[in-house]
Amino acid sequence: xxxxxxxxxxxxxxxxxxxxxxxxxxxxxxxxxxxxxxxxxxxxxxxxxxxxxxxxxxxxxxxxxxxxxxxxxxxxxxxxxxxxxxxxxxxxxxxxxxxxxxxxxxxxxxxxxxxxxxxxxxxxxxxxxxxxxxxxxxxxxxxxxxxxxxxxxxxxxxxxxxxxxxxxxxxxxxxxxxxxxxxxxxxxxxxxxxxxxxxxxxxxxxxxxxxxxxxxxxxxxxxxxxxxxxxxxxxxxxxxxxxxxxxxxxxxxxxxxx
Ligand code: SF4
Ligand code: SF4
Numbered sequence: 001x002x003x004x005x006x007x008x009x010x011x012x013x014x015x016x017x018x019x020x021x022x023x024x025x026x027x028x029x030x031x032x033x034x035x036x037x038x039x040x041x042x043x044x045x046x047x048x049x050x051x052x053x054x055x056x057x058x059x060x061x062x063x064x065x066x067x068x069x070x071x072x073x074x075x076x077x078x079x080x081x082x083x084x085x086x087x088x089x090x091x092x093x094x095x096x097x098x099x100x101x102x103x104x105x106x107x108x109x110x111x112x113x114x115x116x117x118x119x120x121x122x123x124x125x126x127x128x129x130x131x132x133x134x135x136x137x138x139x140x141x142x143x144x145x146x147x148x149x150x151x152x153x154x155x156x157x158x159x160x161x162x163x164x165x166x167x168x169x170x171x172x173x174x175x176x177x178x179x180x181x182x183x184x185x186x187x188x189x190x191x192x193x194x195x196x197x198x199x200x201x202x203x204x205x206x207x208x209x210x211x212x213x214x215x216x217x218x219x220x221x222x223x224x225x226x227x228x229x230x231x232x233x234x235x236x237x238x239x240x241x242x243x244x245x246x247x248x249x250x251x252x253x254x255x256x257x258x
Pocket of ligand 2: 037136
């Protein structure tokens with residue numbers, strides 16, 4: 001949430017606003033509550049949040065997960081909730097300083113959205129009010145559509161939309177998957193992207209799946225492409241969608257095309 005420049009608007013009365021709504025908000029070292037919203041909060045991280053943060057901190061994804069998150073398994077749900085770990089003593093976010101957020105360009109989606117919340121119907125509402133967020137009393141007007149772009153939200157929305165294509169069917173089908181191996185592989189693909197890269201390039205994976213040279217190069221070089229591929233791999237493995245092609249040589253004998 002906090003940096004020396006930040007933005008959102010009005011009252012905190014739960015009113016729904018569309019993207020053309022103009023609201024009042026600004027945030028920076030000049031607000032009396034500066035950094036107060038960066039403590040004692042629950043920030044759920046998406047796979048893309050983890051990817052951005054681990055790269056910003058120059059950490060291996062496994063180290064980031066171990067050091068900075070709490071992974072909450074949910075009964076009968078294949079995908080756990082991954083939460084940013086606050087400091088044990090002062091409950092502050094580990095990335096906040098008096099000057100603001102030290103990972104600001106790569107801050108998670110909820111921090112970009114604050115103090116707005118996106119409703120299921122695509123409208124927005126304030127999740128706090130001016131008694132707590134003094135930025136809502138600042139004299140800066142923001143059209144929500146422009147503000148979302150300024151906050152870098154569209155890229156996160158695109159990746160979260162792809163993530164939802166994995167999570168939504170899982171919820172809808174209420175799949176009762178308790179095989180620990182499937183849980184581990186799914187978790188790796190979503191949240192431990194550096195390990196997933198090793199899995200793709202250092203196992204027999206490429207002997208089993210058809211991938212052209214361009215795709216292979218992209219997956220080697222670009223974490224975002226690799227994460228999109230991880231979503232496809234889960235869709236293939238869990239839902240049987242035709243997102244990947246198995247090499248003929250890797251098919252069981254009876255399935256091979258003569
Ligand atoms: S990541 Fe940055 S903006 Fe988000 S809570 Fe931590 S310090 Fe605040
Ligand atoms: S509570 Fe609002 S104004 Fe205060 S630091 Fe957080 S976002 Fe900025």
